[in-house]
Amino acid sequence: MPARVNPDVPGEPRLLRRVGKRIRTLREKKGMTMAELGASAKGIVYFQRQYVWKMETGRVAPSLAALAHFARRLDVPLAELLRGI
Secondary structure, three states: OOEEOOOOOOOHHHHHHHHHHHHHHHHHHOOOOHHHHHEOOOOOEOOOHHHHHHHHOOOEEOOHHHHHHHHHHHOOOHHHHHOOO
16 A cells, blocks of 8 residues: 655655656656556556556655656666655
8 A cells, every 4th residue: 555645744745746746757758658657568567547646746655666666667767766856
């Protein structure tokens, strides 16, 4: 179950929105759909489209494993998702 945003942690909602926006921008530049981002290159679904949408809009906190998956699918280093955030 994805972690929900904790409004009591200072700055967490803003941080998650910024990371999500970065991922959305990279996804759109690659011409990928949310469903494609959530699946492997072979089409195995790891993250449903709804989860990707919630993550891109800062409604859920992605795990480190989820961020690593998105970075691989976007063909960028994991650090690129967080650079300057």
